Amino acid sequence: MFGLDKKDKSLLAIVAILTLLAPFILNPFPTDSAMAQFNAGYPDLMQRFVIFGIFAVGFNILFGLTGYLSFGHAAFLGVGSYSAVWMFKLLSYNIIPAIILAVIIAGLFSLLIGFVSLRRSGIYFSILTLAFAQMSFALAYSVLSNPKFNLTNGETGLQVYNDDPQILQGANAPDLPHLFGLSMRSTYTMEIGPWAFDFNAGYYVCAVIMMVAFYLAIRIFRSPFGMMLRAVKSNQQRMNYTGLNTRPYTLAAFVISGMYAGLAGGLMAAMDPLAGAERMQWTASGEVVLMTILGGAGTLIGPVLGAGFIKYFENIFSKINDNVLHGWFAFLPDGLEDFVVTIIHPFVGKGWHLTLGLMFMMVVIFLPGGLVEGGQRLAAWVRGKRNKGKDKTTGKTEPAE
């Protein structure tokens, strides 16, 4: 089925199970317990997990396979968001045309930037993409938002107003992004005892799209085209000497990953109909690089893990403030409590960047292959231990016949 071998099939199955059961997996703690702070199973964050998963999977097609490090992928994400919001403004709140246009426009835009940037490789390529992305950011932030020609609405972000045309918007259609009438915000909350699990329509739309995107990525990884991209990574010069022109391959990879970014951007706008210029800034481009490296560049599931990891830190750790800390350590004597809170304070709340930075350093130093390598080592260790145990038991119990 699906043209996958057994290993890839189980990988796809794992991703499918993880995404479909995310509302349970991410909300392990009862709602009113102190640990509820660490629950991540609310719609907005779950959507972010899968959307940035798509973004990172796409980025990995370029970076993981060809080794071309783009520092400008956020530009495609932003372009996708802007196109999607324009579709909301002009046509209707249905997300299908918005997402389709987002992918197409991001594809064209990445064709343009890729065509120019791919004339160079290595650090020069990175700098070129970075320059293009910063140019796009500046354009979106101020140049294209002047009152005479307002394409992006600048600092405020592009959003839908009541007096926008929306020519296809039906009279009864929800006043929010929807899929043929199913609002992306509609959430069913299931309460089991002290637990509460949110099932959000928007999240499941994103999750299904991510599974399709992930499947496509597997197929690309396993195809002859993917093999060619790996060859570009290992020795591009040799390929050139054999008379092979690599640029069409790299350009195709660049455009594909740009379209993935556009898809992610379109989905972001579909979940929350506002496109801000900041999502095109270089920090956003750097974030996807971090996600990919943290998870494991060149692996299939790594970028998804990395995306989840970073978004979790950004949204959960950043909300632990001093009040929460004092709540946790209230059982300690006063002086000690203040001391512990002072120690932890720089690492949570607004200091979440610091914690993330430390984690990133640890991963890069001790697990160069990212979280995936960590998982593999753990699995190997468990297996090794178990095999050892097995040998012992089999040695003991096998009767000599």
Next chain:
Amino acid sequence: MTKSDVTRRGVLKSGAVAGAGVALPTIFTASSAAAYTNEPTGGSVTLGFNVPQTGPYADEGNDELLAQQLAVEHLNGEGDSGCLNTFTSKALKGNGILGKKVEFVTGDTQTKSDAARASAKSMIEKDGAIMINGGSSSGVAVAVQGLCQEAGVIFMAGLTHANDTTGKDKKANGFRHFFNAYMSGAALAPVLAAEMGKERRAYHLTADYNWGWTQEESIVASTEAMGWETVNTVKTPLASTDFSSYIAPVLNSGADVLVLNHYGGNMVNSLTNAIQFGLLDKVVNNKDFKIVVPLYSELMAAGAGENIKGVLGSMNWNWQLQDEGTKAFVKSFGEKYGKPPSNSAQTCYAQVLLYADACERAGTFNPCGVAEALEGFEFDGLGNGKTLYRADDHQCFKDVLVVRGALNPTNAYDTLEIVEVTPVEQVTYAPDHPMFAGGDLGKCNPGA
């Protein structure tokens, strides 16, 4: 012998059992009965404080957070009750809101629209916040206001000065206590005319984004109305840190006033550059050269240090005001944190109390009821004197301060002196004023 291997069959079996358990319909309790988003059901109510804790406006944000915490204490009947004693509406009893204890969650806007919306969404979806307050930039305010409208909670804006917040981007669920660029222009113009004369040639340097443009538009309109001439308006990129190349042309332009439509670090840098070029010592057209900074804040004044001496600007509020509300607030803030509050802190404090009071008067947390209670509400005793929350655009109308960088500051906080308290009549405008046209409040949205 026990075998602990996980088999495929075992996983399937236990998975099926778990699935069947989860699917048992009797153990669910449906929870879609709420009348509006995040209806508080327990003994407490959660407010969301969304302020910049990192990025260029982090100082402002942290000051806002202090004031919000103070407001929560006062609402819960702790501390000295601050402005609860001076507020003309006596609905608040110091026992929380509608008898529910007030709790709060905080988030970091990073002064980015996207991050601010993500953090507000997590407060609404995860923590069950029923009101979002705070922020230190108009872009963020407009973005979060839009989100609150969609989600069905009330947004009480923090520091946001652009006309658009209650102009073309106004929303039924959003309320602004802070003044705006138009009011700055209207308040400043007469003072400028009195201090500098009616025949001046102004040169504008403007931060190249939404807020900068609306402020430039407002100041140009009000100064030209009293006879000034605008020589040139130049946009500067937001990320600039060195404005020398923008200051040099001012000298040769024949202008005798420089208007800096900059905020925060931008303003500190551009003003410092202007002073370094000796602009204030020049005599052009037989007049002393002057600099105007239309929007001031205490934190900017502290950042610019010596350079702001004598430079005119406007403010929403200042801790040196002598009305009862201001005195009560400055006293409790000062006693708790050991420094006077900034005007963004005061706005957030007032907004939290106003929200709580509106809930009490409406008898509900339902956003539609709260909005109705706030619309057209007249009050006093929170600083700024008599204030009206106008129903047409959810903008507060109150006196505006014209201030000047203190010439002889006596201490670290005495950086600004009040030149004039411009009465509210002078800064009031029609709801359909061209600078605010094009918006639509829409209908209040209770969500759920």
